[in-house]
Amino acid sequence: MKVAIFIPCLTEHMYPETGLSMVKVLRHAGIEIEYVHGQTCCGQPAFNAGYRDEIIPIAERFIRLFRGKDYVIAPSGSCTAMVRVFYRELDIDAALRDDLDDLCGRIFEFCEFMVDVAKVDSLGGRFPHKATYHDSCHLSRELGVVAQPRKLISSIADIDFVEMKDSDACCGFGGMFSAKFGQLSTEMVARKCENIVESGAEYVIGADAGCLMNIGGYLRKNHLSPQTMHIADLLAKSLDL
Amino acid sequence: MDKTPKKIKKYVRQALADMPVRTAVANAAETSVASRDKIAGGIPYWELVRRKVRSIKKDVLEHLDEYLIEFESNCQANGIKVHWARDGASAREIVGKIARDCGASMVVKSKSLTTEEVGLNAYLAENGIEPVETDLGECIVQLLGQIPSHLVAPALHLSRQDIGRVFQDKLGVEYTEDPAELTEIARVHLRQKFLSARMGISGANFGIAREGCICVVENECNARLTVSLPKVHVAVMGVEKLIPDMAALPYFLKLLPASATGQKSSSYVNIIGGPGREGAGEGPQEVHVVLLDNGRSRILGDGQLRETLMCIRCGACLNSCPVYRQIGGHAYGWVYMGPIGSALIPQYLGEKEGRYAPSLSSLCGACREICPLEINIPRHLLKLRNKVVRAKQSGFFERIAMKLWAFAAARPLVYRFVTWFPGKFQMLLPGKRAFPAPGYMGRRAIGRFDSKGFAKRFRRMERKND
Structure with missing residues (x-):
């Protein structure tokens, strides 16, 4: 099985380790990976801010770039949802419509791909720590990926997995929202972090760099002990990759 | 407002x-x-009811013109006077005229967001007609000169202590924060109003086209008094509130109270089918329905956004x-x-x-x-x-920033240059500072740009593996 990986902006520029972890874990599961050069961004920041016409070239480029790939895998529910759900809202070139439909059936978020497509339920790693999981909104509500990451986490040996209260409540990031309504967004992440701390977990696992940056930034600045970790990093770490 | x-x-x-x-x-x-x-x-069949209600509402919006005509003629057959209001101003004038015609100097009102939407209370007050809100929450926010803070629970933002103080200040009663006593104070205050008002104004949760009725659901019986005690009743209803027939109503009555207040059913379901008449029980002498457009037909014209007209205001x-x-x-x-x-x-x-x-x-x-x-x-x-x-x-700067960013993101070389910059700039900052993000920072830290980025690190990893 061969997959093309899509590395979203935050992973590319702020958390490249997560991208590398994803590569390592996929390879560990016997999956061949390909990095398509010239990839940039899916266009979500501008789309969410209302700039639709502006991102049409970005979307068209994305569709062409990943045309003909068996699978496209991204370590982010939000960027996957952008392509699979929201590209359809754009007035893209009619000649690319079929390619888009095709792409929508082949682009997967990392956890979703591992469990639903690659049928990997357990990788055999070990991580002797208490961890909880934060449901990213686009991943859980737009893509319906809720059970898959939990399956992957629970399969790790010696991990003490606990659910926090309201694990599916928004962390308040929301891309530009976090800057436009900075104070409000901070209050939302404060609420999230209360629940994380209350769960007693040492690690809060997530599947989207945006949420993890937001949650981690609040935890760090307020000297709260739980640490954020992307699920790809968790799996890589549990396998000593 | x-x-x-x-x-x-x-x-x-x-x-x-x-x-x-x-x-x-x-x-x-x-x-x-x-x-x-x-x-x-x-409710095991909750999802089924949801789907049913959605399909009913979808059909109504797709054929709204036909349903409105049907509703109007069936209402008229029941003796209900139907008025069409293109916008807020005409709705206000229609209601104001009915009030003047019946000589009302004070009107009782049951909770209606639609009348809030058109600013009816202020208009009535300016024209010498005192509007009295009779829903407990609505009554409290009216005494405070506020607007509701929730679609269903207008005074949700207030504590019992707040309410005790409002009643003390505005109604001249002794301070109490006991919910039962507070309710009793409101009951005494409002009962007199109900008995002396010549006109009652309500909203409508549903307009039932085939039977020519309107339905008002509530929990406090204030709506029932509003629509039945005064000799004139006026209901102000957005045109999107129609449902096809009485048979559709139970589905809505299942979803609405459960979604709104977590109740299996509302305490009172009022179905108003015209003025009181010989052999058909008591009721007001006149019933009016004001059908409000106020932009709804424009919204209806957008195939996507039309869905927002399905809202039943459950909150x-x-x-x-x-x-x-x-x-x-x-x-x-x-x-x-x-x-x-x-x-x-x-x-x-x-x-x-x-x-x-x-x-x-x-x-x-x-x-x-x-x-x-x-x-x-x-x-x-x-x-x-x-x-x-x-x-x-x-915003101007947002527009410029987004256009530039989108320009770059469609061109890998430009994009690489633009995104290379913050990582380098950050290295010039003292300590382990992150690239500044005004608005975002404050009580939380922002992530740092990586000096190399994934693409570079990946290439390096591949070289090592070879």
Whole structure:
């Protein structure tokens, strides 16, 4: 099985380790990976801010770039949802419509791909720590990926997995929202972090760099002990990759 | 009403500074969702009812013109006078004229968001007619000179202590915070009004086309008194509130109270089928229905945004919204608040006045999940943000920044250069500082740009593996 990986902006520029972890874990599961050069961004920041016409070239480029790939895998529910759900809202070139439909059936978020497509339920790693999981909104509500990451986490040996209260409540990031309504967004992440701390977990696992940056930034600045970790990093770490 | 959604940013700041209100709102919202979940979870065919109601509403909106005509003629056959109001001003005038014609100097009102939408109370007061709100929550916010902070529970942002003080100040009674005593005070205060009012004004939850009736659901019996005691009853109803027939009603009556207040059924379901007449029980001498458009037909013209007209005003999206839970309803600056309010504000008030409303959301989708009609609110907010941009109402710097960024993101070389810069710039900053992000930082740290980025690190890893 061969997959093309899509590395979203935050992973590319702020958390490249997560991208590398994803590569390592996929390879560990016997999956061949390909990095398509010239990839940039899916266009979500501008789309969410209302700039639709502006991102049409970005979307068209994305569709062409990943045309003909068996699978496209991204370590982010939000960027996957952008392509699979929201590209359809754009007035893209009619000649690319079929390619888009095709792409929508082949682009997967990392956890979703591992469990639903690659049928990997357990990788055999070990991580002797208490961890909880934060449901990213686009991943859980737009893509319906809720059970898959939990399956992957629970399969790790010696991990003490606990659910926090309201694990599916928004962390308040929301891309530009976090800057436009900075104070409000901070209050939302404060609420999230209360629940994380209350769960007693040492690690809060997530599947989207945006949420993890937001949650981690609040935890760090307020000297709260739980640490954020992307699920790809968790799996890589549990396998000593 | 002196509040405007243009000042949303200011209202949000004010709301965040008001701890007592925030606590009251968050607690009430969380409790509501918990009881809603309990009821919805206990109905095995909940999802089926949801689908049914959605398909009914979809059909109504697609054939609204026909249903309206049917509704009008069947109402008239029942002796109900039907008035058409193109906008808020004409609705106000129609109601004002009916009040003058029946010589009312005071009118009792049961809770109606539609009359709030057209600013009816202020208009009546200016014309020497005193409007008296009779829903307990609505009565409290009226005494305070506020507008409701929630679609269903207008005084949700107030504590019992707040209410005790309002009654003490405005009604001249002794302070108490005992809910039963507070209710009794309101009952005594309002009963006199009910008995002396010549006219009652209500909203309508549903207009039933085939039978020519309207339906008003409530829990306090104030609506029943409003529509039956005074000799004239006027119902103000948005045109989207129609349902085809009585057979459709039970489905709505299942979803609405469960979603709104976590009740299996509302305490009172009033079906008004015309004035009182010989052999058909008591009732007012005149019943009027004012059908309000006020922009609804324009919304209907948009194949996507039309879905926002399906809203039955249950308020569940407010309760589930993490943004609403922080700021309450007043921060939205208008009568419709929360997620559905964010979508309605720019549609009713225009992209200029309502430009900030669609942005007041993290697009988390909790609203869509809980909405009994499954209205895809985040999708509509996204489209409305686009309409704000198209109407050139987004900020100047944002526009420039987004256009430049989009230009770069479509060109890998430019993109690489633009994104290479912050990583390098950051290295010039003292210590382990991150690239500054005003608005974002404050009580939280922002991530640092990586000096190399994934592509470079990946290539390096590949070389090592070879």
